[in-house]
Amino acid sequence: MSRFFNSCYSQLEPYTPGEQPQDKKYIKLNTNESPFPPAPGVIAAVNKQEAENLRLYSDPELKPLKKALAEAYHVEPANVFVSNGSDEALNFAFMAFGEDGIAYPDISYGFYKVFAAVNHIASDVKPLQADFRIRPEDYKGVGKAVVIANPNAPTGLLLSLKEISDIAASNPEHVVIIDEAYIDFGGESAVELTKTYDNLLVVQTFSKSRALAGARVGYAIGNKALIQDLETIKFSTNPYNVNRISMAAAVAAVQDPEYYVHCSQEIIRNREYTTIELRKLGFFVLDSYSNFVFARTDRINGRKLYLDLKDRGILVRHFDDPKICEFNRITIGTRQQMETLIETIKELLELTTTAGGKV
Numbered sequence: 001m002s003r004f005f006n007s008c009y010s011q012l013e014p015y016t017p018g019e020q021p022q023d024k025k026y027i028k029l030n031t032n033e034s035p036f037p038p039a040p041g042v043i044a045a046v047n048k049q050e051a052e053n054l055r056l057y058s059d060p061e062l063k064p065l066k067k068a069l070a071e072a073y074h075v076e077p078a079n080v081f082v083s084n085g086s087d088e089a090l091n092f093a094f095m096a097f098g099e100d101g102i103a104y105p106d107i108s109y110g111f112y113k114v115f116a117a118v119n120h121i122a123s124d125v126k127p128l129q130a131d132f133r134i135r136p137e138d139y140k141g142v143g144k145a146v147v148i149a150n151p152n153a154p155t156g157l158l159l160s161l162k163e164i165s166d167i168a169a170s171n172p173e174h175v176v177i178i179d180e181a182y183i184d185f186g187g188e189s190a191v192e193l194t195k196t197y198d199n200l201l202v203v204q205t206f207s208k209s210r211a212l213a214g215a216r217v218g219y220a221i222g223n224k225a226l227i228q229d230l231e232t233i234k235f236s237t238n239p240y241n242v243n244r245i246s247m248a249a250a251v252a253a254v255q256d257p258e259y260y261v262h263c264s265q266e267i268i269r270n271r272e273y274t275t276i277e278l279r280k281l282g283f284f285v286l287d288s289y290s291n292f293v294f295a296r297t298d299r300i301n302g303r304k305l306y307l308d309l310k311d312r313g314i315l316v317r318h319f320d321d322p323k324i325c326e327f328n329r330i331t332i333g334t335r336q337q338m339e340t341l342i343e344t345i346k347e348l349l350e351l352t353t354t355a356g357g358k359v
């Protein structure tokens with residue numbers, strides 16, 4: 001830290017992103033990216049013309065993308081906010097709606113704690129139940145904003161739309177943010193509920209099911225007044241928040257829903273395969289509604305499994321939090337990648353058995 005650093009940030013603990021190795025080739029199952037390329041239309045949209053247009057600023061109103069998203073989700077463009085990754089929409093929502101503090105689950109997306117801290121918003125962290133489920137009652141009439149990832153990460157567990165409605169209905173004076181980064185892998189979106197609840201904001205991303213993590217595009221859908229507030233924050237920080245090439249890519253992605261439904265269905269099949277195979281090997285695996293599974297075994301310590309897999313060229317995500325340090329979060333890739341993972345884990349389990357039990 002330099003001596004010039006604003007002292008109000010001196011205690012800030014930044015978010016630690018999953019490893020993005022640029023040298024060695026791994027089977028990369030650590031940051032929930034898609035194993036599939038973006039839709040063919042996306043590749044075509046990122047063309048020479050768009051590159052030449054880079055001399056011009058991007059559209060600060062992001063009109064074509066708002067229009068495409070509004071059509072896809074049966075809302076008005078004025079109900080859509082577009083951001084540089086959904087992380088930006090989340091941060092802006094914390095800034096805009098976090099005045100009275102914000103409640104979120106203890107085990108969830110690690111960035112919530114950081115967004116609260118950087119904006120000097122009080123965090124009200126609610127423990128999960130012993131079975132890793134969110135207890136909806138904890139968020140009812142809570143007297144502050146709420147943010148819940150649904151499905152939750154890294155557990156993959158899902159709340160029902162009824163539970164989300166009840167949380168929104170019980171907090172009419174505060175915004176309830178539902179982070180649906182993984183909703184396309186088997187959950188039901190709360191977007192329709194934003195027409196009933198003017199305090200409900202649904203955040204989604206192009207990074208996971210739409211295979212555009214590197215383009216950095218996300219969005220939020222909600223009541224026009226909420227969206228206007230997010231626009232106020234955006235136009236006070238970074239009006240050209242989404243670049244031209246990313247917007248062209250995102251528009252093309254929204255225009256090919258069949259391709260992405262097909263990819264998501266393949267991920268769901270591979271997730272079922274992986275869950276079954278891991279359970280056969282004695283793993284405890286939560287019932288995931290996302291593009292990852294969260295699993296542990298008594299036979300290998302969580303951190304050791306992560307390191308041994310990394311040695312063998314497979315990257316998964318391990319968290320040091322003692323409540324979940326026996327688990328690894330494993331992104332679902334192609335069938336072949338998941339078969340390699342299972343074979344590698346079998347070999348590791350055999351090694352520990354011959355070495356005489358748990359290591």
Ligand SMILES: *Cc1c(COP(=O)(O)O)cnc(C)c1O
Pocket residue numbers: 032084085086087088109149153179181204205206207213216217218
């Ligand atoms: C991946 C992820 C995000 C952020 O995605 P962006 O790449 O910034 O759009 C947000 N929330 C959760 C729960 C995530 O897992």
